[in-house]
Amino acid sequence: MTPTESREVVLGLSRERLARACSRFERVARDAAERIVQLKAEKFALERRLTDLETLFAQERQNFEQRAALIASVTSESEERTKEFSNLNARLNDQERLLNEQIETISRLESELENRSTELRAQIATETAWQSELAEWKSKVANIEQRLEATTAERDDLRGKIYEDERMNAQYILHLTPDDRDKAAKAIDTLIDQLSTIESRTLIANEI
Amino acid sequence: MAQTVKVTILGSEYPLRSNDEALTQQLAQEVDGQLRELQSKLPSQSTTTLAVLAALNFAEQEAHTKENERREIDRIALDLETLSAALEQAME
Numbered sequence: 001m002t003p004t005e006s007r008e009v010v011l012g013l014s015r016e017r018l019a020r021a022c023s024r025f026e027r028v029a030r031d032a033a034e035r036i037v038q039l040k041a042e043k044f045a046l047e048r049r050l051t052d053l054e055t056l057f058a059q060e061r062q063n064f065e066q067r068a069a070l071i072a073s074v075t076s077e078s079e080e081r082t083k084e085f086s087n088l089n090a091r092l093n094d095q096e097r098l099l100n101e102q103i104e105t106i107s108r109l110e111s112e113l114e115n116r117s118t119e120l121r122a123q124i125a126t127e128t129a130w131q132s133e134l135a136e137w138k139s140k141v142a143n144i145e146q147r148l149e150a151t152t153a154e155r156d157d158l159r160g161k162i163y164e165d166e167r168m169n170a171q172y173i174l175h176l177t178p179d180d181r182d183k184a185a186k187a188i189d190t191l192i193d194q195l196s197t198i199e200s201r202t203l204i205a206n207e208i
Numbered sequence: 209m210a211q212t213v214k215v216t217i218l219g220s221e222y223p224l225r226s227n228d229e230a231l232t233q234q235l236a237q238e239v240d241g242q243l244r245e246l247q248s249k250l251p252s253q254s255t256t257t258l259a260v261l262a263a264l265n266f267a268e269q270e271a272h273t274k275e276n277e278r279r280e281i282d283r284i285a286l287d288l289e290t291l292s293a294a295l296e297q298a299m300e
Contacts, residue, residue: 007274014281021288028292035299097270 071154141205148198155191218255219242229242 001009213226216244226232243255243263250258 003271005277007271011274011281014278014285018281018285018288021285021292024292025288028295032295032299117239 014097128187137205138208144198144201146204147165148195151191151198158188158191216240218247239266270294 210225210227211229211276212222213229213232215222215233216225217236217240222236224232224236242265243258246253246258246261246265250261253261
């Protein structure tokens with residue numbers, strides 16, 4: 001084999017190696033191209049998915065912010081209501097204390113009312129007794145008034161008699177012993193005393 | 209289409225059949241230049257000796273060219289194999 005043939009053989013081997021490498025590279029490149037197309041499709045799908053997820057994330061974030069604001073509002077309102085509840089609780093305690101005081105006052109007033117009732121019943125009994133006694137006294141007054149009328153009529157008669165006697169005495173000498181005059185004077189005084197007593201009782205009865 | 213091309217080497221005219229006149233003229237100029245360079249260095253040598261020396265020089269250049277071509281092919285093949293391996297590994 002000449003040097004030229006040897007070089008041609010070596011060069012042929014190199015070319016065969018290059019051809020194999022080219023073939024392998026073409027195959028690998030074709031697979032890679034297919035893989036790249038597939039990856040591009042996957043990338044496109046992933047990008048769309050990412051866009052959807054970003055949109056969803058934005059919506060979720062907005063929802064979260066709204067919920068956070070709502071929670072903050074509810075928390076603030078809860079704090080205000082807690083404060084109002086504390087105030088109401090304090091007011092309720094005050095009112096409960098006042099109510100207890102009022103209950104004690106009512107109990108005291110009931111006790112006092114019971115005492116007053118007892119006293120009133122006693123006064124009613126007393127009044128009944130007084131009314132009975134008043135009726136009795138009215139009856140007595142009526143009797144006394146009748147007796148007063150009778151006594152007044154009798155006094156008028158006696159005065160008439162006395163007038164007639166004095167008129168007669170003025171015409172006739174009355175022969176009376178001292179004892180007769182004393183008895184007559186005592187009888188007149190007694191009648192005057194009885195008349196005064198009747199008048200006093202009549203006034204008392206009217207006042208009652 | 210082959211045509212007759214007249215070239216001049218060391219003052220002698222040679223009719224040649226060629227499909228590419230420009231390439232034929234260029235190659236003739238290279239041979240003429242090579243022979244004239246050898247003739248200037250070796251003025252006492254015959255035209256035959258100068259032609260043999262020129263042929264040897266061209267053969268040496270061809271050998272170097274093929275060796276470079278082989279090395280370049282091997283390098284490209286190695287690069288392709290490396291790229292193929294890298295692509296295969298990347299696709300796994």
